[in-house]
Amino acid sequence: MIFKSVNKLLRKVLGFKNLIITTHDLRPRKGLLSLWVKPYKNGACCPKCHRRCNLITRGHPQRAQRTWRDVPVGGFSVALHYAPHEVLCPTHGRIQEDIPWAAPKSRVTYRLEYQLLRYCTVMTQKEAAALLGIPQSTAADILHRIIARYRKGHKIRGVKRIAIDEISYKKGHRYLTVVYDLERHCVLWVGEGKGRSTIDTFFTEVLSKGQRSRIVAASSDMSNAYMGAIKEHLPNAVLVLDRFHIMKSLNDAVDQVRKEERAKADAEARKTLKGLRFILLKNPKHRTASERKTLAALERSNRRIYRACILKDEISHFWEYTYLGSAAKFLDRWCTRTLLSRLEPMRKFVRTLRRHWDGVFASISGITSAVAEGINRVLRMAKNRASGFRSTDNFINIIHLVAGDLDFPAQIPTQNRSPQIKPILHKSLVP
Numbered sequence: 001m002i003f004k005s006v007n008k009l010l011r012k013v014l015g016f017k018n019l020i021i022t023t024h025d026l027r028p029r030k031g032l033l034s035l036w037v038k039p040y041k042n043g044a045c046c047p048k049c050h051r052r053c054n055l056i057t058r059g060h061p062q063r064a065q066r067t068w069r070d071v072p073v074g075g076f077s078v079a080l081h082y083a084p085h086e087v088l089c090p091t092h093g094r095i096q097e098d099i100p101w102a103a104p105k106s107r108v109t110y111r112l113e114y115q116l117l118r119y120c121t122v123m124t125q126k127e128a129a130a131l132l133g134i135p136q137s138t139a140a141d142i143l144h145r146i147i148a149r150y151r152k153g154h155k156i157r158g159v160k161r162i163a164i165d166e167i168s169y170k171k172g173h174r175y176l177t178v179v180y181d182l183e184r185h186c187v188l189w190v191g192e193g194k195g196r197s198t199i200d201t202f203f204t205e206v207l208s209k210g211q212r213s214r215i216v217a218a219s220s221d222m223s224n225a226y227m228g229a230i231k232e233h234l235p236n237a238v239l240v241l242d243r244f245h246i247m248k249s250l251n252d253a254v255d256q257v258r259k260e261e262r263a264k265a266d267a268e269a270r271k272t273l274k275g276l277r278f279i280l281l282k283n284p285k286h287r288t289a290s291e292r293k294t295l296a297a298l299e300r301s302n303r304r305i306y307r308a309c310i311l312k313d314e315i316s317h318f319w320e321y322t323y324l325g326s327a328a329k330f331l332d333r334w335c336t337r338t339l340l341s342r343l344e345p346m347r348k349f350v351r352t353l354r355r356h357w358d359g360v361f362a363s364i365s366g367i368t369s370a371v372a373e374g375i376n377r378v379l380r381m382a383k384n385r386a387s388g389f390r391s392t393d394n395f396i397n398i399i400h401l402v403a404g405d406l407d408f409p410a411q412i413p414t415q416n417r418s419p420q421i422k423p424i425l426h427k428s429l430v431p
Helices: 007-013 112-118 124-134 137-150 196-206 207-216 225-235 241-264 268-272 277-281 289-301 303-320 324-339 344-355 358-363 372-383 392-403
Strands: 021-025 034-037 066-073 076-081 087-088 093-096 162-171 173-182 186-192 217-220 238-243
Touching: 007 021, 007 066, 066 112, 112 124, 112 137, 112 392, 124 137, 137 392, 162 225, 162 372, 173 196, 173 372, 173 392, 186 196, 186 392, 196 217, 196 225, 217 225, 225 238, 238 358, 241 268, 241 277, 241 303, 241 344, 241 358, 268 289, 277 289, 289 303, 303 324, 303 344, 303 358, 324 344, 324 358, 344 358, 372 392
Parallel strands: 034 076, 162 217, 217 238
Antiparallel strands: 021 034, 066 076, 087 093, 162 173, 173 186
C-alpha cells in the first residue's frame, strides 16, 4: 500500500480509527510529535446521550484548542491537538461535543489509559510511567482516576457463593476486609478494618435485600464478627467453615502445646525439641523418612507433643468422608479423645469446634475458600511489588484492578485501544 499523504501514513501506522490527522509537526530535539486531528464520522455528538447535534455557529464563537497526550511512539511523545465545537442537543441543551478519543475532562487519550491499566496489572506504577514516558505522580493520578471513573455506578450482580477474609496492608495490625465471589474467582468488595461494622456495611449498603436472599453459601474463618454478620444478613445461606481455617486454628493449638513443653524443659531437653515446629505442622503425607524417625523418637521423649501431633494428623481423615452420618461419628470420637488428652490448647480448640458444629460439617460439601486464599496471594504480590501503599484508597484501587469483578482494560472502547504488535514478519523482511 502506497500513501500519497504523510498524514494518512501516520494515521495508519499509529492505528487511529476514530480521527483524521489534518497536519503534523515533528520536533526531534524535543522528542515531540504534535498531531492536529478531528473526529472521523462521529463528530458533533452530545457527550451524554451520544446523539448527533447541530453545531453552534452563530457569532462564530472562539473555539479553545485542547491538547491530549497519547501513547509514545519510537521514543517520541505524541500530542493530539483539537478545538472542540459547541453543539445544541435537544435534550441537554448547549454543550461541548463529545471527544471520541478521550474521556470527558481528561488530558490523556483512551489509548494511553488502556496501556497504563495493562502495565499496572503486572508491574509497579514507577515502571509503567517510565515505559509511557510520563512522571510517576502523573501516572498514579491518572490510574486512580480511571479506576474511580469505572467503579462509580458499578453494581454487583449474580452473586451466589461468597467468601469473607481479611488481609493485612500495613504494620500495626491494619487490615482490610475482602469479599470474594467463589464462582467467578474475583474480589467483589473491599472495606477498611475487620470488625462487625465493616462487614455490615457491605451487606446493608452494597447488596440489596434480594441479592442477600439469593446467596446460598458463605465461607469464612471462625471470627465471631464474620459469622454473626452472615447469620444475620444471609437467611438462605449455609455458613461454611472451610478446611483451611479449621486446620490453621488446629495448627496454632499444636504449636502452643510445643511452646508450653519447651518452656518447661531443661537445657538438654530443649535440644531435642529444636526444629520440631515444621515437622509437627507438616502434612503427614509429605513427611520424609527422617522426619518420621524424629516423631518416633519424640514419642519416647515428650509424649504430650507427640499426642498433639497424632491428633492433628487424625483429623485429616474427616474431609475424606462423603456421608454425613459417618463423618459425625468420626468427629465426635475425635473430639472425645482430644478432651481426654489433658492438652488445654487442644481442648480449647474442640470447644470452639463444637460451638460451630454445623459450619464444620458444611466444609465437606465441597465449598471452600481456596479461591480466596489464591486471590490473597495475588494481592500480597501486588502489595510487595509496590513495597506497600501509604494510602488505603490506593491499595483498594489496585485490588480492584488486579483481581476485581470489573475488567478495567475491557471498559476502554475497542476502537480506542492501542494497536497490538503482531509477531509476524513479511517474507521480504526475513533474511
